[in-house]
Amino acid sequence: MQIVAWNDSLKTDIDVVDQQHRGLVELVNATAAKLADAPELSADEVRLLLGYLTEYAQVHFSTEEALMALCGLEAKQSDVHHQSHARFLAQVGDMVEALGEDGVLDGQRLLMFLGDWLVDHIQGEDQVVAKALRAAQASASPTGGKTTALPSDGMASWEARAQALMVPTATEPSFSDVVAQHSAALLASEAGVLEMCAHGEAPALIVSVDSALMPSTILHANTAAADFFGESADALSTQHLANVLAPDEALRFPVLVSEVLMAGRFEGRLHCRVAQGAAVPVWARLTHLALHGQMVLLVLLRPALSEADAATVGVGERLKEDSSVLSRHALFRGLTKVERDGLESASRLMRMPKGKVVFNRGDAPHGVYLVISGQVKLAVSNARGAEKVMDIAGPLQVFGEADALTGSAHTVFAQALTASVLLLIPQAPLLALLTRSLPFSQAVLAHLGRRYHAVAADLEAFALQTGMERVIHHLLAHARINGHGVLEAVLPAQKQIIASYLNLTPPTLSRTFQQLSEAGLIEMSGRYVRIPNKRRLLNFSTD
Incomplete structure (x- = not known):
């Protein structure tokens, strides 16, 4: 049984991308065939399939984002694609969470999700990006050559190795064997990206990342980088990345990696040390790759990029101001570059596994926490174990700032709801900046004012609004127009966490969502809630 047959309409004419797409198509068809013979997949088979999808997302999405970096696609073209990748990862993560240790996940639901992804992403978004990649490659090549003109060395090439892993066996393979074959072929395709980097005209470094998410040893360097x-x-491939950069650049590593994790890339100046020992400013683009199941960084350099050249390759305006994760938040947006550099050099990344407590109520503050990825709940509890969620902090939101800036002990505890990455901006440089920077002081006052109004609005809602009204207003507060032009809310956490935040019981929240769905006012798919008509939804709360 085939859901989608591999055909020319699915091809992007980028070999490594097509190899990975075809693997997913074949696995979807194998899953459909399995479900045609049996009503359900076993829990072990679902776990195996979700494991492959997680692996596929890491390898395939990093492949596409590396290609966008290699071809110099502008931010506006790559941002939408990055958001689509993040959505797929979140949906797979939700299914892994729903399965649990002994849970059951509907195989047909999983198959429907994959079928929709094949149509919307591979036949839609990927074709648009592939066209832009081919155009960028053609404009950079005097012969207008094909984007994927890679050298081939027969069975030693990555394509031949990947295809050899998929050779049919004499006996019908089990479903687990099919998944294992596709997983091995997917990992073999990683070599295709390495070949593209190796033969690229721009200096390229592939750099390992240590347990603290800091750039470490250079694993691969191409000929252009050697020159x-x-x-x-x-x-070069035996050195630490810090050894080929100016001494102060290593202090920026936490913020550079934060930008890569949050936006899919970092673009800005790096000062490199060349053979004579001089520090040379270059325009750099960093993105991440999956290599042997581990995250690594792809560092692309554009030496001697003039203002005119920058305009030609699409980074003219961005040369004037480096991208920075701190400049994305209103608290730090008004800082001068010197002030922001000072905070960045003092900051550090923190990896928080799910359930890890960031700080407890009553602890002395260490600084302000900026969420790079994941979610953190801020809550209070009593001796009887009752808990009230006060807030949920997601990407690009800060927490702990009031305590850090006033020197007060924490009044709530903070705990990671998912595996999360945080950027800790220490208290001391923040307090020093507060005393000497009027723009920062004004930003702090404005931020704390917004916090006060948000708390006042929550108290008003708890006292005067019905549960239905609170849910509707929460959905609309998190609603944005997505890449398809549809108003959509993304639930910031699991339903029981949201229920606690809204001062509802989990069953009440579930019944409310069901009532809104049955009325045709929302369409739920995991954490994603589509809102077909905002006015109808608002009016429903007052019926």
């Missing part, structure tokens, strides 16, 4: 740094590729 730029004045060392052989082999010599």
Whole structure:
């Protein structure tokens, strides 16, 4: 049984992308065939399939984002694609969470999700991006050559290795064997990206990341990088990234990685040390790759990029101001570059596994926490174990700021709801900046004022609004127009956490969502809630 047959309409003419897409199509068809023979997948089979999808997302999405970086696609073209990738990962993560240790996940629901993804992403979004990639490659090549003109060395090439793993066996393979074959072929395709980097004209470094998410050893360097740094590729591949950069650049690593994790890339100046020891400013683009199941960084350099050249390759305006995760938040947006650099050099990344407590109620503050990825709940509890969620902090939101800036002990506890990455901006440089920077002081006052109004609005809602009204207003507060032009709310956490935040019981929240769905006012798909008609939804709350 086939859900989708591999055909020319699915091809992007980018070999490594097509190889990965075809693997997913074949696995979807294998899943459909399995469900045609049996009504359900076993829990182990679902776990195996979800494991592959997680692996596929990490490898395939990093492949596409690396290609966008290699071809110099502008931010507006890559941002939508990055958001689509994040959505897929979130939906797979939700299904993994729903399965649990002994849970059951509907195989037909999983198959429907994958079928929709094949149509919307591969036949839609990927074709648009592939067209832009081919155009960028053609404009950069005097011969207008194909984007994926990679050297081939027969069975030693990554394509041949990947295809060899998919050779049919004499006996009918089990479903677990099919998933394992596709997983091995997916990992083999990683070499295709390495070949593209190796033969690229721009200096490229592939850098490992340590347990603290900091750039570490250079794993691969292409010929262009060897020429730029004045060392052989082999010599570069034994060094720490910090050794080929100016001394102060290593202090920026936490913020550079934060930007990559949050936006899919960092773009800005890096000062590199060349053979003569001089620090040379270059325009750099960093993105992430999946290599052997681990995250690594792809560092692309554009030496001697003039203002005119920058305009030609689409980074003219961005040369004037480096991208920074701190500049994305209103608290730090008004800082001068020197002030922001000072905070960035003092900051550090924190990896928080699910359930890890960031700080407890009564602890002394260490600084302000900026969420890079994941979610953190801020809550209070009593001796009887009752808990009230006071707030939910997601990407690009801060918490702990009132305590850090006033020197007061924490009044709530903070706990990671999912595996999360936080940027800790220490208290001391923040307090020093508060005393000497009027714009920062004004930003702090404005931020705390917004916090006060938000708390006042919550208290009013708890006292005067019905449960239905609170749910509707919560949905609309989180609603945005998505890439398809549809108003959509993304639930910031699991339903029991949202119920606590809205001062509802979980069953009441579930009944409210069901009532809104049956009335045709919302369409729920996991954490994503589509709102077909905002006015009808608002009016429903007053019926």
